Amino acid sequence: MSQQIYFLNGPNANLYGLDKNGTYGSESFVSIEARCQRRAASHGVMLHFRQSNHEGVLVDWIQEARQNAVGLIINAAGLTYSSVPILDALLMFDGPIIETHMSNIWKREPFRHHSLVSKAATGVIAGLGAAGYELAIDAVVNLLGTHAA
Numbered sequence: 001m002s003q004q005i006y007f008l009n010g011p012n013a014n015l016y017g018l019d020k021n022g023t024y025g026s027e028s029f030v031s032i033e034a035r036c037q038r039r040a041a042s043h044g045v046m047l048h049f050r051q052s053n054h055e056g057v058l059v060d061w062i063q064e065a066r067q068n069a070v071g072l073i074i075n076a077a078g079l080t081y082s083s084v085p086i087l088d089a090l091l092m093f094d095g096p097i098i099e100t101h102m103s104n105i106w107k108r109e110p111f112r113h114h115s116l117v118s119k120a121a122t123g124v125i126a127g128l129g130a131a132g133y134e135l136a137i138d139a140v141v142n143l144l145g146t147h148a149a
Contacts, residue, residue: 002046005140006065007036007133008058009051010077016102016130032130039134043141055083062089071140073133075100080115090120096143098136101126 009029017028033049040047048069052058058076065072072093076086080101090097099117104127118124123139125132 002044003071003144004046004048004069005040005071005073005137006061006069007047007049007073007137008061008065009049009075010058010079011053013051013075013077014053027130032133035130036133036137039137043137045137045141047137055079055085058083059085059089062086062093066093069095070144071095071097073098073100073136073140074117074121075102075133076117080105080117083116087116087120090117093120096122096140098122098139099124099126100132100136102129102132103127 014029016032017026029051036049037047048065050061052061058074058079062072062074072090072095074086074090074097076083076099079086080099097120099115099121101124105115115121115124122143125136125139128135
C-alpha cells in the first residue's frame, strides 16, 4: 500500500471558483482536487482530499490521519484564526504538516495575520492559489523523502 497524505480543507473551500471578488481564483474545488490527485499520484502517494464546513469533522479527520497518514496538509480557512480544537489535534500529529492558503493572508484583513494552525505547521504556503496546493504536496513528499518518481 502506498503512503497516505491527508489534505483537509475548511469552511467554504467547496465554493472556490464561485467568489464574485475573485479572491480564490476561478478554478473550481473539484478541478483543484483533480490537480492535487494527479500530483500525489506522480509521487506515488495516496491523497485523501477532503472538505468540511464543520470544525468537529476536521478534528475527526486529523485524528484519523494520526492512524493512517504520514503527512498532512491543511487549509483550515476561517478556522485558521480561531480553532483551538484544530490546533490541539494538529499538535498530536507526528508527521509533517503544511498549512496552505489560496490567498496571501498577510495582505488581507489584520485578523488573518495570526494563524493558530501555524503553531503546529512544519511550513506555510500562502498566496499562490491552486498552484500552492500542488506545492504543498511536493513539500510533504520532500520532507518525508518518499518521492517515488
